[in-house]
Each structure stands twice: as C-alpha cells, then as structure tokens.
Amino acid sequence: MRRLWLAASVLAVSTAAFAQAPKPAPLAELSRAVTIPYEQFTLPNGLRVIVSTDRKAPVVAVSVWYNVGSKMEPAGKTGYAHLFEHLMFNGSENAPGDFFAPLQQIGATDVNGTTWFDRTNYFETVPTPALERTLFLESDRMGHFLGALTEKNLKNQIGVVQNEKRQGDNQPFGLVEYAQIKALIPPNHPYGHSTIGSMADLDAASLEDVKGWFRQHYGPNNAVLVLAGDIDVPTARTLVTKYFGDIPRGPQQGPVAVSVPTPPKRVDEVMKDRVATPRIYRTWIVPGLNDPDSVPLDIAATVLGGLSSSRLDNALVRGDKSAVKVSTELQQFAQLSFFEVQVDCAPGVDPAEEGRKLDALIADYIAKGPTADEVLRAATRDVAGRTSAVESVGGFGGKAVTLAEGALYSNDAGFYKKQLAAYAAATPEQVRAAMQKWLTRPMHALLVEPGPRGAYEESKSVASKPSTFAPAFYHKPGEAPVTFKPATAVDRSKLPPVGTIADLKFPAVAHAKLSNGIELVYAQRTATPTTRIVVSFDAGVAADTYDTLGRQSLTLSLLDEGTATRSSEQIAEEQERLGANLSVGNSADRSSVSLFALSPNLQPSVDLLADVLRNPKFDPAEVERLRKQQLVSIVSEMTQPGGLAQRTLAPILYGANHPYGRPTSGLGDAAVVEKLGRDQLVAFHRAWFRPEKATIFVVSDRPLAEVRAVLDRALGDWRGTGAPGVKAFNVAPPAPRSRIVLVDRPDSPQSLIYGGVVTSLKGTDELVPYNAANDVLGGNFLSRLNTDIRETKGWSYGVNGSFRRALEAVPYIVSAPVQADRTGDSLAAMQADMRAFLTTQGITPEEKERTINGFVRELPGSFETSGDVLSGMQNNVLYKRPDDYYSTVASRYRALTAPQMDQAIRSVLDPSKMVWVVVGDAKQVKPQLDRLGMPVEVKTAPQQTSQGEK
Known part of the structure; x- marks a missing residue:
C-alpha cells in the first residue's frame, strides 16, 4: 500500500463556512440513523434465527442466546447456569476437547460466553468461509453435548468457577453485590441470589444434576441464533437448517413469574x-x-x-x-x-x-x-x-447482541x-x-x-455432601429424565472444510499535514456516521522523572477540567449536547486525548477538543480537586492485588530511575503528587503537549479534505513555546536477580502471581516470531500455562503470559491469580512448564499449525471497526512500521517454522532470571513459597490512608 501525502495547499478550503459553529443535529435525526436491517425465521424445532447483512468486512458474528440464567435456578442449585457456560466450552460429542482449539484454527475473534440473571450466550466472529464449521460446532454443543460431559470435566470446571468467584470477591468492594441482593430481594425470588452461585452448591453439583439442567434448558426452542455480517438469508437458512434442523425440541421453558419486590423498610x-x-x-x-x-x-x-x-x-x-x-x-x-x-x-x-x-x-x-x-x-x-456500538457485528455489544437481546427479552x-x-x-x-x-x-x-473484612465463609470450597434434590421441572419423581436422541442428518464424523480465507486488506491510509506541520494520519470507514480522533503526544508515563512521578497523569486529567473560556461544567455539558466524548489516556510511551464525535456534529466537537488541548486553565481550585482524586486513586490501586503487583514489580525490573521503572498506571507516588504545584503542571504541558510532539489519527465517514479543514481551523495555528521535554532512557535496568517478593495482603482468598523479566527486545523490532511462540506458551486460552493451571488443575480462572510491547526495553510478564492454598504449587508448575517449553518440549506441529492459522485468519475480524483501525494506525506510527504492515503480516506468519519460533523465544526469555511477585496472605502463602528453593522477601502491603489524612 503506497503512502499518500496530501499537501496543505491541495486540501485548503475556505474557512468562511466555519465562521459560525452549527447547532447540534436534532436528537430525533440522530436516533433515526441507528438502524440494523434484519430478517428472521423459525425452524420447525423452535429455533429462532435472525439474520442481519453487513458486508463491510468478510466476517460473520455468530451469537447463540439461551433463555436460561440464574433466575431459573432453584434453591440448592445456584451457579448452575454459569457453570454450564463453562462446561459447554469443554467440547461436544463430535468436537471433543476445548472449543477454543477449532475456533482458533479458523481465526475466530470475540470468542466468549456470558451468563447473567436472564440468559446464557455464546458468541464468536468468524471469517465468512469458516461459517459452516462454526455452525457445526454450535449445533453440536446444542444437540450433541451430554455424551461429552464427564465427571472429570465437571470437577475441573467447578474448580475454575470457584476461582473466578474468589477472583471477583478478592477485589475491593467485591462483596457488595451479595449484600445488596440479600437486603433487597427475598431469597426465594428468581433474582434473589448472585449469578456466580455459592461454593456449597457448586461443590454439591453431581453429574446427573447438571445433565438434568442441560436437558431442561438447552433445546433449540429455548434459544435464539443471530448471524450478523457477511451473510444473507438464503445462505443462512440453508446452513442453519442443515446443522440445527435435526435437533429435537426440548421441554418448553415457561415464563418465570417475577415481581418487583419492595422491602418493608429502608x-x-x-x-x-x-x-x-x-x-x-x-x-x-x-x-x-x-x-x-x-x-x-x-x-x-x-x-x-x-x-x-x-x-x-x-x-x-x-x-x-x-x-x-x-x-x-x-x-x-x-x-x-x-x-x-x-x-x-x-x-x-x-x-x-x-x-x-x-x-x-x-x-x-x-x-x-x-x-x-x-x-x-x-x-x-x-x-x-x-x-x-452497532458498528461491530458481534462481540459484547454489536448488532448481534442488540438483536438477540430484543428477541429474547422483549420478543x-x-x-x-x-x-x-x-x-x-x-x-x-x-x-x-x-x-x-x-x-x-x-x-x-x-x-x-x-477496615479489615469480617469472616468470609465463601472464600474456600466447603466440600458439601452431594445433593439429592431434583426440582420438578427436571422430571417427576419416578420418571426417566427427558433425553435427546437427535436423528443425525449430517455427517458429524468430521468437521466441515473451511474455504479460502483471504488475507486482510487494511484500509487505505492517507497522510496530510496541518498548517503548523502536525501530521494527520487518516482512514475512511463509512459503516456509521461517526468520527474518531486521537491526538497522540510523545510523552506517556516515561515522561515523568523520578522526583515528579504522577505529574503526567495529573496534567492529563486537568486538560478537560476548564479552559480560558470554558468551565469544567461547561465542557461536560457541551460534550453531552453534541453526543461527543472526550477522553484522555496514557501508556508507557504516549499520552493521548481522544474524541468520539457524531459526524453531523464534527466541527463543534473538534472546536471543543482544540480548546482543551491548547488552553487548559489549570485553575488552582481544579488542581486541588483533581489532586485529591489522584491521591485517592493511588491508595485505591494499593488495595487491589493487580495494583500492588504492578507497583512492586516495575521498579524491581527496571530500577526506580528508569522511565519504565514506575507504576504502569501513571498515577505516581502520593508524596510527590501531594506537593505538585500548578506551575509544574503548566511547565509539563508546555514541554510535552505541543504540536511538534503530536500526531493526529482519524477514522471517519467524512472525506479527508473535510476532516483536515475542520482540524486545521482549530489547530493549524497552534505553536509550542519553550524547550520540548526529553526522556531519560540512558538509565540501564539492573542485572536480573531471580527471587520471590511476597506482598502480604492478609485474608486474601486468592494469591496473584506476577512474574517478569526485561528482555533484549525493543518495540520497533519485528515481534512476529516471539508473539507466535508465546501464543503457545502463555498468550492464548490454549497455551501451555493456562491449560495446565486452569484447565488441567483447576487452580485459577486464567493464566496469561505476554511480551508487553514498549518502545525501548520490552518486558515479558506472567500473571496468574490462583487459589491461596495452591500458590506454591502453581508457581512451581508454571516454572516447570516454562523450563520444559524453553528447552526440551518445544512447539509441536499441531500447536504451530493452530497458532499460525489463528493469527492469519483472525486478522479480518481484528480490524472490523473504526476503533480497531485507529489502534492499528497508531501502532504502525509508534513502532515505525509501514502503513500496509497489517496487510503484509500474514506472509510473515506463514513463513515461520516451529524451530524458528522456538529459537526466537528461547533467545530472549530465561525463566531462571525472572522475578516473581506474589500478592497474598503471607501466613498461608509463605510456607508454600519457602519450599520452592528461591529467596523469599516479604513486604507489607501499604495501609490505606486514614480518613483524617489529606
């Protein structure tokens, strides 16, 4: 793809048209523009099918919504709906093993399932040529599941769900939902318990219990299937009838009687x-x-x-x-x-x-x-x-979700x-x-x-006796339960073939300059009448010095809290009237101000963006207010397992004086933030938030000429003053010294294991072989680490390892929240898995094929939306890659061999040099860690600020 440069003179248009900012477009007009075309039909077995055609990308969102949630669970069976969400990812009779394996092979994106009070859903977005295989898989777990359900799978997933519960409960405010439900809703009410369920009920779940739950709820007449994207109704009808049409109806799920309860008193x-x-x-x-x-x-x-x-x-x-x-x-x-x-x-x-x-x-x-x-x-x-939201065909909130929710909840x-x-x-x-x-x-x-939490009985598995309770809607006493015996109409002995999946064609990227030289990087997407703009500055957390930690974040947060002509409240109200959204963000290397705008309101929205960029007031009263908020955020970060782990590990890996040796959130140090003055913030803004450090990225349905004219009117005469800021990357990270640092967080039902090492890689290096190899080690649901700790042992809700891309020294980080009584065992197992993978047990042919197919085939789905394209454009500029990088990366993945992948990751990753931070209850965890033969240092988690302190 060639690089298009459009000179300012070529794009110059009269600014007279912009002399008077237009009023926001009428709300009724904006609401009418939100339209999802669809058609629907119902199979004889009761399966409702909804089809929405959207040809903007060669992908189809597949979303199956079952009318079963926690409100259907009787006493003694809480958590069953959510447990089944997990179990149905463990494979079916004709597709054994985790569903993630065949889905990765076809390049599925947005793969997930969720459960709540009202429903359970499963969804994925797949390349169009892989749709038939996907429908085979979804139909197989709807109609051919029970034969694959084993006692082993059940017990494993009970452990995984219990660790998911511990992980949520372990967070600050993690017990609030339980208190709210108990206070407001009677216990026998359908909404009277949390979706996650109780440890006792999960422990008591028997194989026959959960089989009965499936027989009752997962028939086609209790489901809605939505296909949205590169699909039409005739094709959908043929394929859906072929794969779902032979599944017999299940028991008819009647309506659940629900009242809106009123507590007798406050x-x-x-x-x-x-x-x-x-x-x-x-x-x-x-x-x-x-x-x-x-x-x-x-x-x-x-x-x-x-x-x-x-x-x-x-x-x-x-x-x-x-x-x-x-x-x-x-x-x-x-x-x-x-x-x-x-x-x-x-x-x-x-x-x-x-x-x-x-x-x-x-x-x-x-x-x-x-x-x-x-x-x-x-x-x-x-x-x-x-x-x-409706720009996306699938995921958590796209077209498929919108249509399915309406069908299931509102008919x-x-x-x-x-x-x-x-x-x-x-x-x-x-x-x-x-x-x-x-x-x-x-x-x-x-x-x-x-304050310290009280006794928390849900923190551990209570190993209750198996339940003998069988609710009436499973089957009547003495009667055999309903069973499914589908008449197989298709050959289910093998997966359907996948057609040729074309490589990604990344949108054409054009470049222009504003009158003051700011580079504008632009791509057009016309799916929705919206414009997304990111003004990215060469700043980020690395722009802070050791004695000013937190200055970047405080400066950034104050940009939209008042300008020379607009108060904080006026800025907020103006965004809301326009349907716009201003937001700020940072990474290690960049600080950004982003704008989402409805394109009919683009000009006034950009004018607002320009004002907060150019004219922040840093009003002393606002500085004090935002300072107070940041100080509370710092303390809040230190109450969270993840925040404690990141704050502990970064300075160990890089050294406190290195630009990356500070909390990745950028919130900084409380003692520093407490003393930051207005003049320091103004100076930071002048040094870092200036035109020569800025690049503007835009994805819009409007043409480049129009977008550039609007931006040039607002920002084209902006000039920086004083000297620009410089980052101190001349500081070298310390030599690695492997050890365990235990951060004592008393009464934690879970431990967070957080390990890392600084590699020799830089962000501008080609990381394709390293990321491909790591996909097998730690970067994927099917990775060695996650498969062992979560899927085999059931000790965690999920384990991840990744190269955290940064411009300079790239770290490798492993994150594993595990149940407290298995902390030492989990760390030992992960170390063993890493050593084996990096020495004698390298990538297998099957892993290599699955990984490369996944990376290549998921590319079209990875850049479906304008937000996806915008992120890709920013990455290309930041890491000094050509505009067509994503259009050519598939060939680099295909060229890799398993030995090349092994050699790449082994050349930069040595587990014997990793530092392991463990955040957990020291009295329970330290004896486990002492047995591992590594030095163990114990730190006390910082105490939260008392209410009397400032």
Whole structure:
C-alpha cells in the first residue's frame, strides 16, 4: 500500500463556512440513523434465527442466546447456569476437547460466553468461509453435548468457577453485590441470589444434576441464533437448517413469574473492606427493561450521576468537593433492574454526614425532576453510545447482541428502535413521575468503609455432601429424565472444510499535514456516521522523572477540567449536547486525548477538543480537586492485588530511575503528587503537549479534505513555546536477580502471581516470531500455562503470559491469580512448564499449525471497526512500521517454522532470571513459597490512608 501525502495547499478550503459553529443535529435525526436491517425465521424445532447483512468486512458474528440464567435456578442449585457456560466450552460429542482449539484454527475473534440473571450466550466472529464449521460446532454443543460431559470435566470446571468467584470477591468492594441482593430481594425470588452461585452448591453439583439442567434448558426452542455480517438469508437458512434442523425440541421453558419486590423498610448497613475511602451506596429495585418506566428511570440515573455534568458531580465533586467520585446507573434486566447510586467520600469527610447530604440531594431531585436540557443531554448520550456500538457485528455489544437481546427479552428483535424513540421523546415530566413512583420506596443504604473484612465463609470450597434434590421441572419423581436422541442428518464424523480465507486488506491510509506541520494520519470507514480522533503526544508515563512521578497523569486529567473560556461544567455539558466524548489516556510511551464525535456534529466537537488541548486553565481550585482524586486513586490501586503487583514489580525490573521503572498506571507516588504545584503542571504541558510532539489519527465517514479543514481551523495555528521535554532512557535496568517478593495482603482468598523479566527486545523490532511462540506458551486460552493451571488443575480462572510491547526495553510478564492454598504449587508448575517449553518440549506441529492459522485468519475480524483501525494506525506510527504492515503480516506468519519460533523465544526469555511477585496472605502463602528453593522477601502491603489524612 503506497503512502499518500496530501499537501496543505491541495486540501485548503475556505474557512468562511466555519465562521459560525452549527447547532447540534436534532436528537430525533440522530436516533433515526441507528438502524440494523434484519430478517428472521423459525425452524420447525423452535429455533429462532435472525439474520442481519453487513458486508463491510468478510466476517460473520455468530451469537447463540439461551433463555436460561440464574433466575431459573432453584434453591440448592445456584451457579448452575454459569457453570454450564463453562462446561459447554469443554467440547461436544463430535468436537471433543476445548472449543477454543477449532475456533482458533479458523481465526475466530470475540470468542466468549456470558451468563447473567436472564440468559446464557455464546458468541464468536468468524471469517465468512469458516461459517459452516462454526455452525457445526454450535449445533453440536446444542444437540450433541451430554455424551461429552464427564465427571472429570465437571470437577475441573467447578474448580475454575470457584476461582473466578474468589477472583471477583478478592477485589475491593467485591462483596457488595451479595449484600445488596440479600437486603433487597427475598431469597426465594428468581433474582434473589448472585449469578456466580455459592461454593456449597457448586461443590454439591453431581453429574446427573447438571445433565438434568442441560436437558431442561438447552433445546433449540429455548434459544435464539443471530448471524450478523457477511451473510444473507438464503445462505443462512440453508446452513442453519442443515446443522440445527435435526435437533429435537426440548421441554418448553415457561415464563418465570417475577415481581418487583419492595422491602418493608429502608435497610441501613455498614461493611468494612480493604478500600481506599468510604463508599456510600443507595440502591432501589425497579422494573425491568420492558416496563414503560425503564427509559425514564435510565435517564433519571444518567442525569443524577451518569453524566460528566451530573447533579451529583456538580454538587459533591465540583461543588463542595466532599466526594472524589460519584456514579449512578440503572442496571437493566429483563424483569427487574437495580437503580444504584455510588459516592466515594473525599479524605476527611464524615461518611454519615455525606450520606445525609446525598439523601437530601436525591429527595430534592425526585421532587423537582430534571430540566429539559438535562433530559436532552442524557438521551443524546444514549443515542451516541448505541451509534458507536452497532458498528461491530458481534462481540459484547454489536448488532448481534442488540438483536438477540430484543428477541429474547422483549420478543422483538427490533426493540432497540422502540427504546431509541422513547429516549428521543422523553420529557422531564415522565422522568419525574417515574422517580416519584419507584424511588420513593424503601431502599438499601450501604456504607463500605476502610477496615479489615469480617469472616468470609465463601472464600474456600466447603466440600458439601452431594445433593439429592431434583426440582420438578427436571422430571417427576419416578420418571426417566427427558433425553435427546437427535436423528443425525449430517455427517458429524468430521468437521466441515473451511474455504479460502483471504488475507486482510487494511484500509487505505492517507497522510496530510496541518498548517503548523502536525501530521494527520487518516482512514475512511463509512459503516456509521461517526468520527474518531486521537491526538497522540510523545510523552506517556516515561515522561515523568523520578522526583515528579504522577505529574503526567495529573496534567492529563486537568486538560478537560476548564479552559480560558470554558468551565469544567461547561465542557461536560457541551460534550453531552453534541453526543461527543472526550477522553484522555496514557501508556508507557504516549499520552493521548481522544474524541468520539457524531459526524453531523464534527466541527463543534473538534472546536471543543482544540480548546482543551491548547488552553487548559489549570485553575488552582481544579488542581486541588483533581489532586485529591489522584491521591485517592493511588491508595485505591494499593488495595487491589493487580495494583500492588504492578507497583512492586516495575521498579524491581527496571530500577526506580528508569522511565519504565514506575507504576504502569501513571498515577505516581502520593508524596510527590501531594506537593505538585500548578506551575509544574503548566511547565509539563508546555514541554510535552505541543504540536511538534503530536500526531493526529482519524477514522471517519467524512472525506479527508473535510476532516483536515475542520482540524486545521482549530489547530493549524497552534505553536509550542519553550524547550520540548526529553526522556531519560540512558538509565540501564539492573542485572536480573531471580527471587520471590511476597506482598502480604492478609485474608486474601486468592494469591496473584506476577512474574517478569526485561528482555533484549525493543518495540520497533519485528515481534512476529516471539508473539507466535508465546501464543503457545502463555498468550492464548490454549497455551501451555493456562491449560495446565486452569484447565488441567483447576487452580485459577486464567493464566496469561505476554511480551508487553514498549518502545525501548520490552518486558515479558506472567500473571496468574490462583487459589491461596495452591500458590506454591502453581508457581512451581508454571516454572516447570516454562523450563520444559524453553528447552526440551518445544512447539509441536499441531500447536504451530493452530497458532499460525489463528493469527492469519483472525486478522479480518481484528480490524472490523473504526476503533480497531485507529489502534492499528497508531501502532504502525509508534513502532515505525509501514502503513500496509497489517496487510503484509500474514506472509510473515506463514513463513515461520516451529524451530524458528522456538529459537526466537528461547533467545530472549530465561525463566531462571525472572522475578516473581506474589500478592497474598503471607501466613498461608509463605510456607508454600519457602519450599520452592528461591529467596523469599516479604513486604507489607501499604495501609490505606486514614480518613483524617489529606
């Protein structure tokens, strides 16, 4: 692909047209633009099929939604729906072994499954020529599963699910959901227990129990299949009928009777947890998404605490600064929802007084309702979010998800259109009436404050006796359970062939310059009327010096918190009216300011972007407010296993003075942040956020000439002042010294093992052979490390190893959250796996074929959306690669041999030089680590800041 340069003079257009910024496009017009064409049909066995044709990429999203979630679970069987989500990835009768193996072979992306109260779904996006094989696999686990279900698989996946539960529970605030459900919903209510289930019920699950669960719920008449992408209805009907048509109907799942419970009185509760600052919750149970009050309640939540300019932000965060963070969310489910308010108190604030203040603000809001402008801004945000989401055909929120949700929850695949119309037509009166109806009922008032957790009985497997309970909907006493005996209409003795999958054709990339020389890197994508812009600066966490750790992050966070002409609140409100979103981000090597804009509102959105880039005010009051927030974030990071591990490992690997030897989050050191003055932030902005350090990346449905003209009007006369910043990469990392550093985090039900070593690689090196080899070692679900620790031993929810690409010294990092009583065994097993892989047990022919096929065939699905393309463009510039890199990388993967892959990774990775950080309960973990024959250093996890400190 040739590199296109368009000179400024060629693209120059009159700026007279931009003299007056246009008003935002009408909301009704924006909402009508969100359209998903689809057709549907139903097989004789009851399977509902929805087809949406989208030819923008040669991929098809396959999404199977089963009408089974935790609300169907009877007492004694909690967690079954989620357990089955795991089990159905373990293979079927005619496709034994993990489903991830054949899916990787065909280049599937967005492969996952999820479970919640209302549903279980499985989804993947596959190259079009691999669709038939994918439908074979999905139909096989729907109609030919029970014969592959073994006691061994069951026990293994019970262990995996229990470790997933421990991993979630081990996080700060990880026990809140249990308290909310217990306080608000009766235990015998369908929504009266968490989806993850209880340790006791999982331990008690027998093979016959779970087989009965499958027979009841996983028939085709209880499912919706969505195909979205490069597919048409005739092709879909032929293939779906071929592979799913012979599966007999299962028992008909009747509707689940669900009421919206009302607690008899307000429930006040206080919990202690390993948290940085007190958090106040206010939670109500309200109706589900099909209720006419659902949209007004969602708008109510957005106005109260969901917008950047929300009522609570303006009153508590920007106003009296008694809170460092607020949020309000309507968690919508099919038959009821949770209306939840969160307030994180600022240091030194009395949470009881803050709670009373919060209740008064909410009461006033319920009584008076929102303004018309607030309703408009909230509704516009929803429409903008949906516009962005439906660009993708699959994944967690694309076209397939939208259509499946409508079909399963509302019996209408086009339900999203009714929701959009409701948002566009919403009035303040509707919102106020909905709040007065539902939010004047008793709620759960929870305070989580810093302190040691109480006894936590769910932290370990309790090895209950097997259950003999058989609910009536499995089968009547004395009757044989329903069994499936499909009449095989297709040859299931072998997988269908995969057609020729064409190599990726990365979109044409054009280059231009603004009048001041800023390079503009552009690609056009017309799937949605949106524009994504990233202004990337050569700064990042590495731009901080040892004595200014956190300055980059604080500077970055202040950019959109006030300019010379706009207040923080005005910036927030303007984004919301435009349906735009400004965000900031950083990596080790770059700092960025990003804009998502609805293209009809592109010019005013870019004007706002330019103002925050060029004219940040760094108002002293805002500096103090954001400083307080960053200090709380630092403490919060040190309450999390991952945050503790990263903060511990980075300075060990690189040395404290190296640009990479600091916390990867960029939050920095509390003692430094406490003393940073406004002048230091202004100086950092001048040195690093300047035109000559900037590159602008754009993916838009609008042509380059138009985009460049809009950007040049706003940024073309921008000039830097003073000397640019310079990074200190002349500091060498210390010589590696292998050891274990144990960070004592008392009462942790899980340990996080986090190992690393600095390699000789640089980010500008061609990492294809190293990443391909690591895919076998640690980079994939099927990797040696994950297969051993998760799938074979069941000690972890997931293990990962990867080369963390950075411009200079690239590290290799292994991350493994494991159950506490298996910490030493897990570390020993991973070390053994790595030694074997890097010496005598290299890559097998099957692993090599699977890995190379996966990397090559997944490329089209990896660049489906404008956001994907935007990331690829940034990587190409950062790592000094040609614009057509992704179009040519397939040939480099195909050229690799297994010996070349082995040689590559063995030349840069030596496990005997790795440092292992373990975050866990020292009294339980240290004896295990002492047996491994390595030096063990023990550090105490930092204590959270007390409420009296600043």
